[in-house]
Amino acid sequence: MPISLLFEQILNGIVLGSMYALMGGGLALIYGTMRILNFAHGEFFMLGGFFVFFLFAGAHITPFLAVPIAVLAAAAIAAGIQRSTLAILQRRDGWLFATIAATLGISIILQNVALLLWGERFQSVPYYIEGTLAVGDIRMAYQRLLILAVALCSLALVGLVLRYTRFGLAVRATAQDQEAAKVMGISTERINTATFAMGAGLAALAATMLAPLIAVNPWMGLPLLLKAFVVVVLGGLGSFKGAILGGILLGVIEAVGMSMTSAEWRDVISYSVLIAVIWLRPWGLFGVKER
Amino acid sequence: MFGAPTRTFSVNFALFLVALALFPVFVRDSYYLHVGILCMLFASFALSWHLVTGYGGLKTFGHQAFFGIGAYFSALVSIHFGISPWLLLLVAGIVAAILGLLIATPVLRIRSMPHVAIVTLSFAEIIRAVISNWRDVTRGELGLWGIRTFESFSLPLIGAVSFTSTDKVSFYYLMFLLFALVCFTVLAIMRSQYGLAIIAMRESENAADSLGVNVVKYKLFLFALSAFFVGVCGSFYAHYLLILTPSAVLHIEVIILVIAMTLVGGVGTFAGPIIGAFLLTILGEWLRGFGDYRMLIYGTMILLCVMFFPGGVAKLGSRLREFGGFSARVARR
Numbered sequence: 001m002p003i004s005l006l007f008e009q010i011l012n013g014i015v016l017g018s019m020y021a022l023m024g025g026g027l028a029l030i031y032g033t034m035r036i037l038n039f040a041h042g043e044f045f046m047l048g049g050f051f052v053f054f055l056f057a058g059a060h061i062t063p064f065l066a067v068p069i070a071v072l073a074a075a076a077i078a079a080g081i082q083r084s085t086l087a088i089l090q091r092r093d094g095w096l097f098a099t100i101a102a103t104l105g106i107s108i109i110l111q112n113v114a115l116l117l118w119g120e121r122f123q124s125v126p127y128y129i130e131g132t133l134a135v136g137d138i139r140m141a142y143q144r145l146l147i148l149a150v151a152l153c154s155l156a157l158v159g160l161v162l163r164y165t166r167f168g169l170a171v172r173a174t175a176q177d178q179e180a181a182k183v184m185g186i187s188t189e190r191i192n193t194a195t196f197a198m199g200a201g202l203a204a205l206a207a208t209m210l211a212p213l214i215a216v217n218p219w220m221g222l223p224l225l226l227k228a229f230v231v232v233v234l235g236g237l238g239s240f241k242g243a244i245l246g247g248i249l250l251g252v253i254e255a256v257g258m259s260m261t262s263a264e265w266r267d268v269i270s271y272s273v274l275i276a277v278i279w280l281r282p283w284g285l286f287g288v289k290e291r
Numbered sequence: 292m293f294g295a296p297t298r299t300f301s302v303n304f305a306l307f308l309v310a311l312a313l314f315p316v317f318v319r320d321s322y323y324l325h326v327g328i329l330c331m332l333f334a335s336f337a338l339s340w341h342l343v344t345g346y347g348g349l350k351t352f353g354h355q356a357f358f359g360i361g362a363y364f365s366a367l368v369s370i371h372f373g374i375s376p377w378l379l380l381l382v383a384g385i386v387a388a389i390l391g392l393l394i395a396t397p398v399l400r401i402r403s404m405p406h407v408a409i410v411t412l413s414f415a416e417i418i419r420a421v422i423s424n425w426r427d428v429t430r431g432e433l434g435l436w437g438i439r440t441f442e443s444f445s446l447p448l449i450g451a452v453s454f455t456s457t458d459k460v461s462f463y464y465l466m467f468l469l470f471a472l473v474c475f476t477v478l479a480i481m482r483s484q485y486g487l488a489i490i491a492m493r494e495s496e497n498a499a500d501s502l503g504v505n506v507v508k509y510k511l512f513l514f515a516l517s518a519f520f521v522g523v524c525g526s527f528y529a530h531y532l533l534i535l536t537p538s539a540v541l542h543i544e545v546i547i548l549v550i551a552m553t554l555v556g557g558v559g560t561f562a563g564p565i566i567g568a569f570l571l572t573i574l575g576e577w578l579r580g581f582g583d584y585r586m587l588i589y590g591t592m593i594l595l596c597v598m599f600f601p602g603g604v605a606k607l608g609s610r611l612r613e614f615g616g617f618s619a620r621v622a623r624r
Contacts, residue, residue, distance in 0.1 A: 031405065037404075037405040037408060037409075085594065085598065088598065089597065089598065092601075097350060097404070097558075098597050098601065100350070100404075100405075100408065101550065101554055101593060101597045102593075102594055102597045102598070104547060104550065104551075104590075104593060105590045105591070105592075105593030105594030105597065106590070106594060107590070108547070108586055108587070108589060108590025108593065109587060109590040109591060109594065111586070111590075112583065112584075112586045112587035112590060113587065115583060116583055116584075116587070222543070226412070226413070226416060229409045229412065229413070230409070230413065232409075233406060233409050233410070237403065237405055237406065264420075264423075264424045265420070265424065267416060267417075267420045268417055268420045268421060268424075271413040271414070271416050271417045271420075272417065274409075274410070274413050275397065275410065275413060275414065275417075278397050278401065278406070278410050279397050282397075282400055282401050282406065
């Protein structure tokens with residue numbers, strides 16, 4: 001393989017990996033704060049995809065507006081769902097499996113509501129910007145560069161908010177110890193809802209960015225959900241930074257692996273990496289060993 | 292829960308099995324027999340999954356792998372080597388059990404539930420991807436057909452027992468025997484001292500460990516046994532329906548269905564998975580007319596059960612009685 005092709009593959013991998021990082025980051029945020037493995041995460045991705053399809057491809061609203069509206073709408077729906085189901089379950093004892101099962105149910109419901117409302121047709125969204133950047137032998141569509149830029153900026157923004165704002169401090173405190181945070185006067189219920197919405201918003205953002213490259217349909221969330229699972233295990237469950245690194249790493253591994261085999265073995269590659277990592281480092285590549 | 296068998300339980304369970312055994316005597320319609328077979332198939336699957344999840348406390352999301360492996364292994368060997376499905380029923384179970392041991396080993400080192408769920412799910416996705424991509428052998432999503440069915444034989448008193456697609460009675464009784472085998476094995480294990488150790492392990496792994504329960508051995512045993520039964524179910528499925536696709540036997544929806552059945556029926560009880568499997572299979576068939584609404588109703592049932600009936604249908608009776616004040620609260624789970 002010529003070196004420029006390999007370089008292009010790695011670059012493609014980073015672009016794809018930044019999407020995995022968005023998905024995984026949201027999942028990690030939710031797990032880290034409220035210890036819920038969110039099986040409905042893929043459906044918030046799907047909602048983001050449909051919303052941007054209607055706003056941009058349907059109503060021709062500029063992406064500068066369409067993307068934020070789609071993300072906020074998906075986050076608002078997520079907040080409503082969290083309030084009416086998961087928040088109630090968390091107040092009970094022994095909710096660990098109950099919440100997983102509940103998110104499974106929510107996932108099936110959202111998928112099928114989308115199917116009933118919007119049909120099973122695969123819809124396509126046009127590129128936000130046309131054209132290709134060429135540097136030497138390496139070619140990259142502007143759309144892909146846009147994806148990478150948006151993903152990195154938004155992840156950095158979330159990271160900064162978590163690190164430097166009072167809200168971020170409250171989220172981190174809640175993640176560390178819900179009880180203690182409550183004693184300190186933090187409304188953990190509100191923090192949980194906000195974090196859930198934020199995580200779902202990141203998933204929706206990934207979909208609005210990926211929509212021009214993949215088809216929008218009710219089942220589009222499942223493959224990305226499975227990838228996000230791999231990413232959070234690689235990065236150490238609940239670690240936002242780990243999920244970002246894990247996502248980009250997974251994207252690169254997949255892209256390089258695919259160029260050596262073929263596209264259909266992509267999933268086998270990523271799941272095998274996961275199982276190998278679990279064998280060697282059960283706490284994840286970037287996580288800290290617990291107990 | 293699993294001390295000496297209570298009289299009511301024994302009577303109810305015996306009546307249930309007798310009713311199942313007599314069903315084909317009164318109902319000859321092959322569609323209803325087919326639904327009966329599916330009920331028992333999924334009940335066996337749910338019981339086996341529950342053995343690991345409900346009793347063993349390992350929340351796995353990858354049991355569809357054992358179902359798919361059992362089905363594809365059995366189908367392919369019967370096609371290419373002409374080996375009798377009767378023998379393959381057992382061999383497929385053993386293959387699935389070995390695979391179960393293989394995947395259980397890394398999982399055992401992890402105590403975090405989400406990790407177990409993700410790793411088992413990933414394992415099943417690997418199997419699914421390999422089987423769908425290996426088109427030369429499995430024909431992928433086009434579907435594998437030409438699978439041999441069970442050979443006929445004749446029994447004294449009963450006469451010839453033949454397995455043809457028009458006559459579902461023989462399949463029904465074969466599935467009935469498999470289902471009864473799974474039931475009695477689960478009961479026997481859970482009522483033995485091993486069962487006590489398993490429950491102790493679920494309640495507190497450290498405490499059980501400190502009392503001399505070999506936690507690793509028990510978990511491996513449960514996982515392998517459960518994979519064995521699911522593999523046998525997969526093999527039966529292949530030689531009964533005679534067509535396989537990766538999305539029918541290996542899709543994540545398969546395990547979601549089994550989880551839904553167990554939740555609706557009731558986690559932590561023997562009857563729960565059985566009740567849930569019968570209920571949801573029959574409901575699923577009944578809802579076929581509703582087409583797209585079917586999965587929506589499934590999802591809603593999962594959510595409602597988790598939110599409002601944590602004990603599932605199996606405990607609904609006692610909850611209602613409690614509610615009506617007929618019986619004093621019994622302080623047990």
